[in-house]
Amino acid sequence: MAPKTTADVGGMGHSIRRKEDPRLIRGQGNFVDDITLPGMLYMDIVRTPYAHAKITAINSEEALKIPGVLAVITGADLAKYNLHWMPTLMSDTQMVLPTEKVMYQSQEVAAVIATSRYVAADGVEAVSVDYEPLPVIVDPFKALEPGAQVLRTDKKDKKDNHIFHWEAGDRAGTEKALKEAEVVVSQDLYLPRIHVASIETCGCIADFDKVRGKLTVYMTTQAPHAIRTVFALVAGHVGLSEERIRIVSPDIGGGFGGKVPVYPGYVIAVAASVLIGKPVKWIEDRMENLQADSFARDYHIKAELGAKKDGRMTALRIKTLADHGYADAAANPSKFPAGLFSICTGSYDMPHAFVEVDGAYTNKPPGGVAYRCSFRVTEAVHAIERMTDRLAQELKMDPAELRLKNFIPADKFPYHSALGWEYDSGNYQAALRKAMDKIGYQALRKEQVEKRKRGELMGIGISSFTEIVGAGPSKHFDILGIKMFDSAEIRIHPTGKATARFGTKSQGQGHETTYAQIVAEELGIPAKDVEVEEGDTDTAPYGLGTYASRSTPTAGAAGAMAARKIREKAKKIAAHLLEVSEEDLVWEPGKFSVKGAPQKSKTIQEITFAAYTNHPQGMEAGLEAVSYYDPPNLTFPFGSYICVVDIDRGTGEVKIRRFVAVDDCGNIINPMIVEGQIHGGLTMGMAPALLEEISYDEGGNMQGGSFMDYLVPTAVETPKWETDKTVTPSPHHPLGAKGVGESATVGAPPAIVNAVVDALAHLGVRHIDIPMTPEKVWRILKEKGVAE
Ligand code: CDP
Helix, strand or coil: CCCCCCCCCCCCCCCCCCCCHHHHHCCCCCEHHHCCCCCCEEEEEEECCCCCEEEEEEECHHHHHCCCEEEEEEHHHHHCCCCCEEECCCCCEEECCCCCEECCCCCEEEEEEECCHHHHHHHHHHCEEEEEECCCCCCHHHHCCCCCCCCCCCCCCCCCCEEEEEEEECHHHHHHHHHHCCEEEEEEEEECEECCCCCCCCEEEEEEECCCCEEEEEECCCCHHHHHHHHHHHHHHHCCCHHHEEEECCECCCCCCCCCCCCHHHHHHHHHHHHHCCCEEEECCHHHHHHHCCCECCEEEEEEEEECCCCCEEEEEEEEEEECCCCECCCCCCCCCCCCHHHCCCCECCCEEEEEEEEECCCCCCECCCCCCHHHHHHHHHHHHHHHHHHHHHHCCCHHHHHHHHECCHHHCCEECCCCCEECCCCHHHHHHHHHHHHCHHHHHHHHHHHHHCCCEEEEEEEEEECCECCCCCCCCEECCEECCEEEEEEECCCCCEEEEECCCCCCCCHHHHHHHHHHHHHCCCHHHEEEEECECCCCCCCCCCCCCCCHHHHHHHHHHHHHHHHHHHHHHHHHHHCCCHHHEEEECCEEEECCEEEEEEEHHHHHHHHHHCCCCCCCCCEEEEEEECCCCCECCEEEEEEEEEECCCCCCEEEEEEEEEEECECCCCHHHHHHHHHHHHHHHHHHHHCCCEEECCCCCEECCCCCCCCCCCCCCCCCEEEEECCCCCCCCCCCECCCCCHHHHHHHHHHHHHHHHHHHHHCCCCCCCCCCHHHHHHHHHHCCCCC
């Protein structure tokens, strides 16, 4: 679709350069750690080496002797104000600082406040803590065994380690369909713990102004308003009410879901600032970030897929055990403890499905946030895309042919899935066919046959995923009872320039540019003249924040709706200026003109000036509008990815030779930004497929707690991504747009696994759990007798 606006205006469809980049690429960004306030103190945290232990004593005397150490804060100190526990976003509870026992390795035990970061670290070294180790549970299956030690002894009535049971679909109908299926494949899959490992770690500066009784917190948060509400809930009883709390989220160096939760460090810094009366800065180091912040995945999945012999899928059943660590600190909507996992029927017209998830407590860090957020969509897509390939292998069918046979037909949208979703729009056949053409699928299959004859290991993997993004609608989605909508407020100034504020918060996605493009699209005001602001709760309208690719479907839509309200008023002013009735006016981007007399027109800038200087009598001056947008449905972006791998028989190394990604996120605001989102997402999808894993030994000791062991991809491992698109607009979004931020992270891992399994299928390999490290793959080659 050709853009409606000129390149100078830069509305939708223009690849205008990112407005934020000159600042960010010149090192002139303003991140939390760039902020220094007068008299600011520094905080560092004492952490436990034990995964489960009673605390018998905390000795602070030596630390307090160090010049510059001002205070050591313990759980007992916070308990005096009832601040030692806090609610999680999933309505569970989590310690701020412990008073009795620690529940996972690297948990916060005490905080040292000092005049410099270095002195604070010296203070941490000098605090000695006496522990009495307790038995550790790291395996969620063992945690749920009858008679297992109960971990959450703080919950008086808790008699086991079970957190929740959640299910969707038709249990009996699916059971029957699986019994009647001509072929059933089943597979256990494990998606291990991984970490978002954003470039910037978490941190804050808490600044309590005793005179005004106002708390300002500069912090790394993806959801400033929600955090303000949580702070008011936690600390309302000590006088911190919501209007006296200001959260400022400045530039953020990557969030990916990891900056949604409230971490104990934030709350301790706030308590310290209130108690001491000075600003307190807390910035995690890399190892604290990896070891103690919220993690993703840790899903043990058992999947069964039934079909007819001709490949027609008939039923899907999935049972999952989710390891949430010692507290359920995920950031899912309240009614969805397993997020949107029930998108697991994927792109297929599946008559019967049933899915159930149980959550368990273990001695691991709390969480369950998703990597590139996604509300467990990544896990769902992994399961269905792996099972589709398992079925293709079983039936000796080509995996592309099997997919094309089972896709929801393009004319069946809106489509009601067996698990309760209404897919808004899609054309899955078109995306897969485009990817197949682009990569030369049939020629690759021929090449594979030849290579196999020569003993070479080459595989082709497909993933045709369906995403689900943009929570609300508020009817179904809330976090801690706060309905999930999002907001925009646009003010047009007399000279025709605009300020637009949103309830979301960019962490690198380019909102300053794309939101300005939305205003440009709707009002014809050039995007360069639209200043976008987010992240300051004193100025931005209330919103639920940015995660799970919800910004475009929610706040982006709010931006369009607010701009349309402004256009309505602008029309009245134009009619007044041109002395015609409103019905006689036609709009084209940037101006209203008189029907049949196009030379009689008023530009948006002329109209704006008149809104302050010459508006009709009886009309309020000014030109501004707010929209709180409650989406009628989620948006369902999709794509088809095809990956070609070669496996080194000497080392087991998987080399991605080609990777074609065809994405569909409906109408695109900025094609260059979308391509960037997909490149980043593909790299973040490749990472868990091949490299990343956090595991624990029996004692609860973390393996992978530093970048020596936790392998994030660098340019060296990253292949050249080949991207393309189809465009299937969302019928309910005002701009026809769907979210895209996390699509590639969701879609990429199964394409890579499917390619590796495809390379080894003739040896009898049916499944490999991620990460497919060289060692893991080499062991398989050795077992199959093909290692060199
Ligand atoms: O919530 P988050 O910003 O992470 O995800 P998103 O809504 O998918 O948007 C990611 C970036 O891609 C934003 O800058 C969007 O404006 C842009 N985008 C776009 O240009 N066109 C779309 N159809 C979807 C997103």
